[in-house]
Amino acid sequence: MTEREQIQLGKIGFRAMWKFGGLTLWDLIVRTLKGYDKHHLSAHSAQFAYYSIFTFFPLLIVIIGCLAQLPIRGVILSVENAINQGLPSNVSSMLFAQIEDIQQKTTLSLIGGGIFLLAWGGTRLFITMEVGLDSVFEVEHRRSFLRSGGLALLLTFGVLILLLTASILLVVGPEIASLLVANIHSTWIHLLFSAGARWSVACGFMLISTSVIYWAVPSIKLPWKIFTPGSMFVIISWVLMLQGFRLYVENFAHYNETYGTIGGFIVLLVWLYLTGAILMTGGEINGVIYRAAKLKSEETV
Template identity: 20%
Template sequence: MRRAEHERTPPSSNHSSASLVWLLALAASAMLLSRRPARRDEPVSEADTPLQKADLHGRDAEKPHEIPPRGWADILIRTYEEFLNDRLMLVAAGLTFYVLLAIFPAISALVSIYGLFADPGTVAEHLQLLSGVVPAGGLDILRETLMQLTEQGRAGLSLGLILGLGIALWSTNSGMKTLIDALNIVYGEREKRSFVKLTLISLGFTLFMLIFMVTALAAVVILPTLLNFVGLGGLENWLLTLRWPIVLVLVAGLTALVFRYGPSRERARWRWVTWGAGLASVLWVGISILFSWYVENFASYDETYGSLGAAIGFMTWIWISAIVILLGAELNAELEHQTSRDTTTPPEKPIGERGAVMADTVGETRG
């Protein structure tokens, strides 16, 4: 029995040795595994952290110029995508229809107001200042309409001023309401204002636009006389060369007003509407000059459409202008969509309670 037990002893020793080897191997493996976390001390790319990713895309930007290049790439890509998704070229076509319906009552209202202070016949004379921007055919249509209206004389215009001006303003107001509706589409909003409030806002825009145009025309008449009176008549030609920068600034200001107060939402701060307004104004002046030059030198609307050629060219210019304005609004919308900060008027409100879709949500990254 003892011999048998003695014979079983060597296998037990071998088993212990094997177990010891396995234990040592496991211990070594554990030591190696325990050393892997030391890689945390290696430099980590800032772009790997969620906070830095947000900073790279301007999610914490309080002003548009604080948005970094990656954020601007997101904005431009989304602007292009939403321009297509919102079918803004089709929306601009509908806006063009209502503008055409409203433009002639607007001219009537303009002549009526201008006739209170000066000879309405001078309106047609100063229409030539728009040459180079408005296509020649469009100028001819406007000039003919103005001549028909001014043939009535100041007395005739004054007799029915209140009734005629009211009808003209109401008709012009339909075009402004359509623009406001288009801006609601761009900003992803539904019209939440009452009929009375919306009408007052659109009428306010319409009346302000007409007063601005009357003031601009009056300045054209008064300025040369004033310069001659103070002995600076030679500056007249120099000032005329500056009319495009002046027009650019004024159009940008008017566009920013419409972008801020037009959509049915909590008002955006000025810094979040001026970028799109500036872009729309620059593009509008540039594209209008190019289109006017193209129509004058290459286009053959008269050959294609006959007597309707001038009207078609004018309508095309209005359509292009509407596209440019809506593109500027789309850029503003995506600028607000890029940051998580409150872009609406004070006081500061948490996301989801700001009363504006673009301020209450954050757009997707694209780069």
Template identity: 35%
Template sequence: MLGAEWKPIAVGTYERIGDDRLFLVAAGVVFYWLLALFPAITALVSSYALFADAATIGDHLAQLSSIVPAGTYSVVEEQVGRVLANGQTKLGFAFLISLSLALWSANGGVKAIIDALNAVYDVEEQRGFFKLNGFSLLLTLGALGAVLAAIGLVIAAPIVLARIGLGNLVAVAIDYGRWPVLALMTFGGLSLLYRTAPNRPSPPWRWVAPGSIVATLSWLAGSAALSYYLANFADYNATYGSLGAAIGLMIWMWMTAIVVLAGGEVNAEIEARAGRLGFTETSS
């Protein structure tokens, strides 16, 4: 469709990032993500307890901890331990109330990224209260389900490999297989987010794929680079003391918000340029 337009698209995306003050907007998103983080962990642990022994979630989450910089996972680990210690995982009326409140609080982080993507796409939010919150809750539940599915994969993979006589490949499969799976899940989630979150008519899937690819690859590379930097060069514990792990987590979340919004800028530029060239949402 726009095969000859990649250089202008790159230039246009760069200009959009500056015009939209993307780095500052991403920092604002991180503020709401931080407010939503602990309720989201509570919702995750509570949901996990519906299917398995909640006490085992710490070990299973540790298998996914390599996607965040070294040392910062301790913030998540401490909150998981706090939820387990408070006994918020026993099924009952209090559990359902706690889970509902946690989901509603975590929903604030999702609405923050929706609002930021509206700014990226230069559109105003015109969806009503119930429609917007219902949609953002669906995205919140989808994100929660994706994490639970990833944990389930970590649990199920060793069992399946052992039953077919490939138990010795468990460690290798988990170490290397999780990255392609994580990349595919990230690409799929971002594509859905870019297509549905901004308040504008949903474009064809192929129009959101470029930004999803850029954001997925940038996020994986950025996470690896930040982990290496924090592990080998920066000692935030020496600078910030007990807040060192939290500062590292905030920087990783900021990097995540930047690449997600930058992917949206790529797609927004593609859609704007396609409109100027006369392409429509149904054009092949």
């Protein structure tokens, strides 16, 4: 993609994005599916899952180690509740055991080692995403290795800060919601606000993270837009995947019986692959729209 084409992409506005660049919804779906195959996004999703495993557990060590030092009661319990609501029970049990072990053995050296491993794994993870999104936007000239590594490292610790903030909001959010409905004597409304606050935090984290990824990670200049068809696809698909995959694993699949004690690890790996596939598909949606809008603007000139 040339510099002139990058400038044209930067001029594509909010309305053009949501008009799908002049495409019909059916055309957008067909082109996205073809692009997913053409740009080998399934392979990039597998690489995403691979490097996510190397990032996930150091991230858990750093987050739990930091949260344990905060003077906020119930924050780790709230994180466990969120994990329990979003992941299958065998994965939740595996993570709960890890969280308990981290709490008992948290030291500055453990947190320091976790930060080092997180920096390495997170850098590789975001570079993998850069390669995938560059293929989506058909980039000809990628960033240098040093620039890619520096940006990936910055995004890694940006996600860490967002997750720590989200973890605190998981405790503070329901309490704020409870204050707002303190004078409403209805159990189901209290439950709705409590659950809604938690889901709002999770979806807000995904929306901010996704919009920043689609703006900063590709090696081209794109305008930052928090609401794009790709990012909204990610939010909706991710929530549906969380609930659908959990129901499937707990009611139909029997990973523990098939794989034994590593069943939870296998489920987590599949979950990370699906998350990567959703992120890559959202990027492909935006890429299809940008290319269609650019072509339409060239035809009208």
